[in-house]
Ligand SMILES: Nc1nc2c(ncn2[C@@H]2O[C@H](COP(=O)(O)OP(=O)(O)OP(=O)(O)O)[C@@H](O)[C@H]2O)c(=O)[nH]1
């Protein structure tokens with residue numbers, strides 16, 4: 054039994070749900086199957102039906118009404134409730150052996166950056182449900198127009214990488230929105246960044262008082278050495294296909310399919 058799970062994370066409005074839908078749509082056109090698991094208790098109606106939906110367990114609106122909490126507190130409550138009811142998740146996912154599940158996550162980044170809820174769910178999916186997981190972290194391409202914003206986005210992506218300890222793919226989403234203002238050469242410098250070079254540019258733009266801080270942040274990103282981005286334009290099947298091939302690679306999806314074939318043959322021969 055092999056299950057692949059792709060967590061789609063990132064700040065609010067980064068394009069996560071659109072990306073989930075476009076992956077499903079692309080996979081359908083190439084004859085593959087995938088399902089969306091909605092982990093956002095405040096999700097809007099979606100183009101593709103959710104196969105598993107946290108709102109069947111608990112909804113943000115109910116929590117806000119009944120416990121008189123604001124949206125962020127209610128979200129944390131929903132995830133704590135999910136943690137106490139993981140058998141619900143097991144049951145919902147239980148029948149999806151040998152399947153590709155795409156987890157659409159909420160946009161509140163504290164879930165990936167400083168609360169251990171998502172890491173706990175990740176460990177459960179890996180250890181109890183035998184998932185090969187991979188995380189995708191979306192950051193909007195408009196962030197690269199401003200170097201300081203880029204660093205802040207890169208730090209959030211790094212924080213998620215460190216917290217979740219999963220194979221991790223960073224994605225620069227909505228590339229179409231900056232195509233006219235950013236040339237290919239500049240874009241490349243942000244997809245495969247040299248943080249120290251970018252820090253020099255940031256120093257030219259910011260108050261000299263921040264020079265040392267900029268340098269320290271750039272050193273941190275540079276030392277970590279793993280912050281790179283793949284470009285995403287949701288309506289461009291080539292960009293979806295490229296990201297999917299990276300996801301397949303890190304989750305070893307193809308290998309799992311190859312391993313299944315000889316066993317299938319034995320079963321047929323045995324019959
Ligand atoms: N131009 C452009 N717009 C996009 C792209 N991807 C998503 N959008 C738009 O960005 C907005 C937010 O997209 P969503 O997919 O809802 O973003 P999300 O990250 O799921 O948002 P939350 O769930 O609220 O955190 C929508 O209006 C999308 O149509 C893209 O590649 N290009």
Ligand SMILES: [Mg+2]
Nearest residue numbers: 069070071093
């Ligand atoms: Mg969404």
